[in-house]
Amino acid sequence: MLLLLFARSVGWTREVFGPQPVRGRAxxxxxxxxxLIPVVMRxxxxxxxxxxxxxxxxxxxxxxxxxxxxxxxxxxxxVTMLRRGGYGERLVFVLSxxxxxxxxxxxxxxxQSPVAVLVTVVYTFGFGxxxxxxxxxxxxxxxxxxxHAATDPTTILATGGIDAHGSxxxxxxxxxxxxxxxxxxxxxALVAIFLIKNRRTTPASTLTR
Numbered sequence: 197m198l199l200l201l202f203a204r205s206v207g208w209t210r211e212v213f214g215p216q217p218v219r220g221r222a223x224x225x226x227x228x229x230x231x232l233i234p235v236v237m238r239x240x241x242x243x244x245x246x247x248x249x250x251x252x253x254x255x256x257x258x259x260x261x262x263x264x265x266x267x268x269x270x271x272x273x274x275v276t277m278l279r280r281g282g283y284g285e286r287l288v289f290v291l292s293x294x295x296x297x298x299x300x301x302x303x304x305x306x307x308q309s310p311v312a313v314l315v316t317v318v319y320t321f322g323f324g325x326x327x328x329x330x331x332x333x334x335x336x337x338x339x340x341x342x343x344h345a346a347t348d349p350t351t352i353l354a355t356g357g358i359d360a361h362g363s364x365x366x367x368x369x370x371x372x373x374x375x376x377x378x379x380x381x382x383x384x385a386l387v388a389i390f391l392i393k394n395r396r397t398t399p400a401s402t403l404t405r
Contacts, residue, residue, distance in 0.1 A: 325385025
């Protein structure tokens with residue numbers, strides 16, 4: 197809510213949530229597919245009998261909150277700031293995605309091992325890249341929010357946790373396949389750095405303010 201109030205206070209709400217000034221290319225559909233396929237796999241693999249309806253609904257709501265907050269911050273405000281600063285779209289992609297990844301380095305203060313945190317940062321760089329490409333492809337921030345909101349809850353439900361597998365873990369084969377696709381996120385994100393055209397965008401609202 198604070199991020200939303202900030203966007204409103206500086207007059208960026210329409211710019212952040214409205215149509216994107218730079219639309220995506222057809223190859224960016226790969227990013228959307230790579231996010232959706234593991235979500236479906238985890239839904240199928242989940243041991244639903246281990247959860248009550250209340251727990252499932254709570255996790256879905258939590259996922260929506262996380263997706264909204266993190267996407268508004270990184271693919272919304274940070275991307276808008278970088279574009280307004282005159283950065284080329286390639287650097288917008290790299291910096292906003294790297295910022296998203298480094299946000300998760302704070303997990304080291306919650307007791308996670310440095311190795312686990314490093315793996316998380318690498319994964320979130322790849323996942324953040326998929327969210328940026330989804331933003332470019334769909335042209336609206338709402339779609340990365342929903343994709344992100346579907347990822348964390350299905351991971352928790354399928355494995356019993358985000359960074360560890362619990363007693364409620366579901367089908368191991370499907371979870372392993374879903375985990376393999378996670379590796380592809382980072383590979384595609386690195387390749388995308390060279391595929392994204394380094395054009396500069398001047399938001400229309402900056403011309404009228």
